[in-house]
Amino acid sequence: MNASIKSVLFEKMNAKQDRMIEIRRYLHENPELSFQEEKTAAYIADFYKDKDCNVRINVGGRGIVVTIDSGKPGKTVAIRADFDALPIEEEADVQFKSKNPGVMHACGHDGHTAYMLILAESLIEIKDSLAGKIVVLHQHAEEVPPGGAIKMIEDHALDGVDNVFGIHVMSQMETGKLFYRPENIQTGRANFHVKIQGVGGHGSSPHKANDAIVAASYFVVAIQSIVSRRLNPFDVGSITIGNFDGRGSFNVIKDAVLLDGDVRSMSEEVRTIIEKEIRAKLDGIAAMFDVTYELEYENDYPVLYNDPELTEETISHLKQTTIPELKGIELCDAQPPSEDFAYYAKERPSMFFYVGAAPEEGEAYPHHHPKFKISESSLIVAAKAMGSIVVDYLVKGE
Known part of the structure; x- marks a missing residue:
């Protein structure tokens, strides 16, 4: 029975x-940044006009929740797709380049x-x-914390939902293949902002000043030991200083420096250790250099956890499904980036997996690169894979 329903679904797609590719190209030409996706949200809502479904707009901001009710009792499955873009000037060689300068x-x-x-x-x-x-779940603002997922959850997007599924196309994974992993699959994330305050002065009289640049530089070096000396070698963690704002004049001792940092971890325990150690390093530097500091530290997206039982059952069904465009299903390594789908997975047993989308020609640039491209043939693979999951889920739940 499932096979015949899937066959009808696949034929329709x-x-x-x-038209799927036309929609993708229209959206690509008209990107909008996180929390600013006014026209994109309106486009999505308009797509469902006069269709036999319930549409709720402005969910948690600009999110859209569409409910398709079979009219028969059964389980409720949620499927999620995000729709925000990034503050990047596009350099990809495509005919449907972004029409919005600096957004891609x-x-x-x-x-x-x-x-x-x-x-x-x-x-x-x-x-x-x-x-x-x-x-x-048409979700806004995946790219920027606090993210759209948590806001949509707070606005009751998951009410009555049993499980959630999500897909991400991946530009550096082989097109035509699906990739999955049970349990922890993407890192949790934190970000921090530090102001180190010293005493400014003249370069000729360093003894009358407390140099914030020296103190801040020592901090940058000191935190490198957190991963190498405070974490178990089998744990995953990284710390990046993405901004060091100490610009001044050659003969002026800087009184204050601003730093921005990024933290990634594959467990809440590691995330806690890193935060504790960063605070300890700042306390030590304040005492050593006689400076003060202000720290803003935000733990945002959690570690993304795939429910093992749901994942294995779903993959088993997919392996038994004939999808002509699908070349294979492979277990993959955990991925370093963070993803706010993790909030859904904290609320309901969930599964997040990947569809290979490496371009057929040219270099496969990573995500967030100005020359990022995907193979559009990956879209039908994603649609059929997710459609297959829904059919197996709801026919089984009858």
Whole structure:
């Protein structure tokens, strides 16, 4: 039964594949930054006009929640796609370049939205064959904390939902393949901002000043030992200083320096250790150099955890499904970036996986690169994989 329903679903999406790509290219040409996605949200909401579903707009900000109700009792599954872009000037050699200077879909969220719209439309057309409900989470602001996911959850986007599934297209993974991993799959994240305050002075009289640049430089070096000397070698953690603002004049001793940092970890325990050690290093530097400091430290996106039982069951079903465009399903390593889908996974047993989208020609640039490109053939793979999951989930739950 599942196979026949999937066959009908796949045929519908095959017929709409060109429109899926057109949608992706329109969104790519018209990107909007996180929390500013006014026109994109309106475009998505307008897509569902006159379709047999319930649409709730402005969820947690600019999020959109679409409920597809089969009219029969059963479980409720949520499927999520994000739609924000990045503050990057596009350099990719494509005919549908961004029309918004300094803004670019450099992470594939345009592709996520395009495949999800066509999938949702097709699921609406076959909903009488299913049991239960499908909740489509069109999420804004994945890229910038606090992120759209937590805001949508606070605005009841997951009410009644049993499980959540999400996909990310990956520009450096082989096109035509799916990649997955149970348990921890993406890092948790924190960011911090430090102002080290010394006493300014003249370069000719350093004894009358407390040099904030020297103190701040010592901090940058000192925190490198946190990962190498305070973490278990089998644990994952990283600390990056992305900004060191100490610009001044050659003969002036700087009185204050501003630093911005990024922290990644693969467990809450490691994240706690790193924060504790950063604070300890700052206390020591304040005493050593007779300076003061102000610290803003924010733990934002949690570690992304894939429910093992749900993941293994889902992958088992996918391996038994015939998707002509699918070349294989492979276990992958955990991924270093963070992802606010992790908030959904903290609330409901969830699974997040990847669809390979390396371009057929040219170099496969990483996400957030100005020359980022994906293979658009990955979109139909994503749509069919997620569609297959929904069918197995809701027919099983009948």
